[in-house]
Amino acid sequence: LTSAPPLQIAETYFKLYPGEVDPVWGNPCLDARHQKIWSKNKSCDSLPKFLVIGPQKTGTTALYTFLSLHPAIASNTPSTDTFEEIQFFNAHNYLRGLDWYMHFFPVDVNSTTKYYFEKSATYFDGELVPKRVHALLPHAKLITILISPAKRAYSWYQHIKAHGDASANNYTFHQVITAIDTAPKSLRDLRNRCLNPGKYAQHLERWLTYFAPQSLHIIDGEVLKSNPVEVMNELQKFLKITPFLNYTEHLRFDSKKGFYCQVKNDRPKCLGRSKGRHYPPMDDKSQKFLQRYYVSHNTALVKLMKRIGIRSVPNWLKDDLSDNT
Numbered sequence: 001l002t003s004a005p006p007l008q009i010a011e012t013y014f015k016l017y018p019g020e021v022d023p024v025w026g027n028p029c030l031d032a033r034h035q036k037i038w039s040k041n042k043s044c045d046s047l048p049k050f051l052v053i054g055p056q057k058t059g060t061t062a063l064y065t066f067l068s069l070h071p072a073i074a075s076n077t078p079s080t081d082t083f084e085e086i087q088f089f090n091a092h093n094y095l096r097g098l099d100w101y102m103h104f105f106p107v108d109v110n111s112t113t114k115y116y117f118e119k120s121a122t123y124f125d126g127e128l129v130p131k132r133v134h135a136l137l138p139h140a141k142l143i144t145i146l147i148s149p150a151k152r153a154y155s156w157y158q159h160i161k162a163h164g165d166a167s168a169n170n171y172t173f174h175q176v177i178t179a180i181d182t183a184p185k186s187l188r189d190l191r192n193r194c195l196n197p198g199k200y201a202q203h204l205e206r207w208l209t210y211f212a213p214q215s216l217h218i219i220d221g222e223v224l225k226s227n228p229v230e231v232m233n234e235l236q237k238f239l240k241i242t243p244f245l246n247y248t249e250h251l252r253f254d255s256k257k258g259f260y261c262q263v264k265n266d267r268p269k270c271l272g273r274s275k276g277r278h279y280p281p282m283d284d285k286s287q288k289f290l291q292r293y294y295v296s297h298n299t300a301l302v303k304l305m306k307r308i309g310i311r312s313v314p315n316w317l318k319d320d321l322s323d324n325t
């Protein structure tokens with residue numbers, strides 16, 4: 001009895017089961033058989049307990065920084081390519097496998113860290129992300145921050161422009177968001193990155209097909225700006241974190257920055273210049289366009305929030321839906 005070489009067997013197998021070409025990593029700690037054959041130097045503690053999933057430009061770096069001040073919470077070690085974000089579940093890094101992911105969460109028996117988390121703002125709108133996160137971390141808690149999707153789109157445009165992107169420099173914001181489908185690809189890509197993450201309900205529904213509403217915590221990004229202490233208090237309650245950290249001692253409004261900043265040795269330590277940028281207000285035409293563009297998405301968001309038991313709708317959402325065009 002002979003067998004074909006491994007590569008040939010694999011090719012035949014994947015022809016028969018094309019759906020298995022893309023791997024989905026499960027959690028070895030949830031299967032006794034896997035745990036038995038797992039190397040002794042691996043630990044189930046090398047996985048995050050909660051994820052900040054984004055979307056981009058909603059205040060995710062501020063939240064990440066505030067969370068990291070807590071003595072029992074730690075984020076992953078930094079990635080060489082994407083800095084504080086691992087971006088595992090949404091892109092090519094996923095194919096690097098579980099060991100690659102877990103090495104970002106080293107277990108140190110002497111440390112006070114009880115809760116590892118990671119923040120990758122690109123997770124929010126990634127098609128495959130909820131399924132992949134659920135397969136590996138079915139008990140994870142998920143945190144998302146929402147601001148007006150129009151404001152988010154504009155902040156993204158300004159962010160990309162500041163990075164010297166040619167489309168953002170050659171086209172106005174209004175030209176970008178109203179670009180038609182026959183426009184150059186780079187312009188359409190920028191339009192999509194401005195507009196698509198803001199279809200909040202659509203993306204949240206995808207997360208909710210895998211996770212129970214109780215796993216999801218939605219932060220109003222405007223409250224994160226104006227009253228981060230309240231946000232951090234609510235978040236600690238949601239995560240059932242101990243000890244409870246009194247953030248009033250750690251965060252202070254800095255009038256020069258225009259935002260709350262961390263207090264270190266009685267001095268403000270604010271986020272860098274790329275967070276809380278100064279740019280002109282959005283033009284009226286774009287504002288009106290986006291208000292109309294997001295009406296159905298924002299209406300769906302209100303319904304979704306009510307359905308999952310969120311009683312108070314954010315003020316920005318009420319404003320976006322009020323007809324002042």
Ligand code: A3P
Pocket residue numbers: 055056057058059060061062121155156158224225259260261271274275276277
């Ligand atoms: P702008 O620079 O457009 O004002 P992210 O970290 O997800 O990329 O979000 C960046 C946004 O976070 C900033 O967008 C800013 O408005 C907001 N933000 C919220 N709290 C902040 C804080 N304490 N310091 C700086 N920026 C903050």
